[in-house]
Amino acid sequence: MAIKISNNSFYIETKNTSYQIKADKYGILKHVWYGEKTGCDMDYINEYPDVGFSGNIYDAGNDRTYSPDTLPQEYPAFGNGDYRICAVSAVHNDGSCSLDLRFKKYEIKQGKYSIPGLPAVYSGENAQTLEITLEDKKSGLEVILKYGVLPELDVITRSAVIRNNSESPVTIKNAASFCIDMPKDNYESIFFTGRHAMERTPQRQAILQGIQESSSVRGTSSHQQNPSFIICSPDCNEDNGRCFGAALMYSGSFSTRIELDHVGQLRAVCGINPELFSWQLNSGEEFYTPEAILAFSANGLAALSHIFHTVIRNNVCRGNYKLAQRPVLINNWEATYFDFNEEKLLKIAREAAKLGVDMFVLDDGWFGKRDSDFSGLGDWYANTNKLENGLSGLADKINALGMKFGLWFEPEMVSEDSDLYRSHPDWAIVIPGRKPIRGRYQLVLDMTRSDVRDYLFDTISSILKNANISYIKWDMNRSITECYSKAFPKEQQGEVMHRYILGVYDLYERLINEFPKILFESCSSGGGRFDPGMLYYAPQAWASDDSDAIERLKIQYGTSMVYPISSIGAHVSEIVNQQVFRNTPIETRANVAYFGAFGYELDLNELTELEKQKVKEQVEFIKQYRELIHKGKFYRLQSPFENNITAWMVVSDDKKEAIVGWYKVLNDVNESFKRIKLKGLNENLNYYIEQKGEYHYGDELMNLGMITSDYAVGDP
Secondary structure, eight states, X not given: OOEEEETTEEEEEOSSEEEEEEEOTTOOEEEEEEXXXXXXXXXXXXXXXXXXXXXXXXXXXXXXXXXXTTSOBSSOBTTSSOOXXXXXXXXXXXXXXXXXXXXXXXXXXXXXXXXTTBOOOOOOTTOEEEEEEEEETTTTEEEEEEEEEEGGGXXXXXXXXXXXXXXXXXXXXXXXXXXXXXXXXXXXXXXXXXXXXXXXXXXXXXXXXXXXXXXXXXXXXXXXXXXXXXXXXXXXXXSSBOEEEEEEEOOSSEEEEEEEOTTSOEEEEEEEOGXXXXXXXXXXXXXXXXXXXXXXXXXXXXXXXXXXXXXHHHHTOOSTTSSSOOOOEEEOHHHHTTOOXXXXXXXXXXXXXXXXXXXXXXXXXXXXXXXXXTBOTTOOSBOTTTOTTHHHHHHHHHHHTTOEEEEEEOTTEEESBSHHHHHOGGGBOOOTTSOOOOBTTEEEBOTTOHHHHHHHHHHHHHHHHHSOOOEEEEOOOSOOOSOOOTTSOGGGGGGHHHHHHHHHHHHHHHHHHHOTTSEEEEOBTTBTTOSHHHHTTOSEEEOOSOOOHHHHHHHHHHHTTTSOGGGEEEEXXXXXXXXXXXXXXXXXXXXXXXXXXEEEESOGGGSOHHHHHHHHHHHHHXXXXXXXXXXXXXXXXXXXXXXXXXXXXXXXXXXXXXXXXEEEOSOOXXXXXOEEOOOSOOTTSEEEETTTTXXXXXXXXXXXXXXXXXXXXXXX
């Protein structure tokens, strides 16, 4: 059994970890331990001193050492004497805002729980669910804490359900997915920060007394922050040290807050961002928080990444393409932008077919009046001035070349210059009487409304039923401002941001159920919504609008800390590069893009014959090794954030094959040779180095290393 109970103490065990919770004599649910597997009760490590200005619960009488302000708690509430960041807060019908949550009951269920309307980790060998119910007796408010235990994967998931059992409405002001309290120690945090075209840069720093925050209020998980984080010991590196990680399965405004408190304990709280959130919970209603994936490693960051990669790839991603080999595609965007017609597209497609590419993807500009980004969004019908035979005619011609056909959409947006906006201006998210903030000359559709979602479903479905389309790139190119919906009264406007994301998930769910054979790729101006929630609906995401190979070393390296290689959209792009104007050899561009969902974003007709031959060889290479790259264990060897060299590798599960990527950005003068030490190999196998024609044992390659070049490690 993964879950054991003894005297209101709860012991959750996975393959390598223990998670311990205890309902004490006063009914306060304490967090005791999350870390290495242990056979003992770890409550002995917690001390409860008498701390000035930390109040004591009434039940404790004269015991001044018992204070909610110093207790390690499993789901702390606001207004009960704990002044640290809280996981839940509420305003009652009388205007008061105190919650005193005490243990009520528990239940163990076989299998992993699901969450209505929200993505969640599914299935898992020997999975179990622990439900612990807490109650505020005065108000009747209950919180059901859900723990999904996937023991073989070393994963625990967290979510909460807030239930109003009173006769009066309650306004929820904060509803985190989880809290974790850690004992006094030295800690460092790793957040994944950035900006548009430079996403998910690992930012590591010491945790000092006070509060650190990584969050978004943009309506998306954002380019600037990512809803994942790591807490680790100062000596933690790729191969050694203790580290805890969490990834929130949510694509909207989120908040991660880490507090080192006045007695040296650490608390991390993560979930929906409370800044723009409130939820009116009527009598008998429930509110479900998004799910968080938790993992712990005592053996460094690589082992932590492997846990996240496995669970996201196998138990978050769904559908026909979850584990299937992804098609090698070519996207026309950087080749043509808005300036194309059918023949120009077919010319690119013909060349791509000759070189072995699997799929042609038509990007922005195929619909409505769309010759620039000033107009057309929302008018999802083919522009016959560009596509004289419509989408079905183009798809048929692409298919006749032996290729699949894919299409770009931006369903959540509308242009003011569009037939849709002229017919339904009330469908846009704007505040009545205020001029909207402009972002990319477009407004956001109100996805909280079922009529908006029905229009989008019907329109997109009609296109997909009338043309042979195998892939959809779903883009979202602006943040939400003036968050307001005409569909809700003023007291519910704090629900709009969350209801928006629920609406996006609903539309995704309807489409993937209707068209299960289509591969969906998510995008939000590149990496603005790269999170586990999106990967539940679309198994790959365009990692960044910055397609420059050298810049992508940092982007893909940081992304790999949490997300599997199979989820990272990575293309060989046009040169001179459209973002940084760098001229990079086609070999380098491919060598970086191999470690992702591989494709091209250029006009193949403009390449030399030698470059076309290289493309053909690249396509053959990725088709031979894409299963190894997507399903093998990924190891980061040298960081692009630390020096001139980046290196990483992927190793098959049986350790018989590996591919190494080694990248040197700038040349050195009169330098000596360099060695790189590999990881994850079988020390007793004799590996054949393809480019060198040499054999070396795994222990040599891992302990002594090899002279660097563009090596690929093949069959032993």
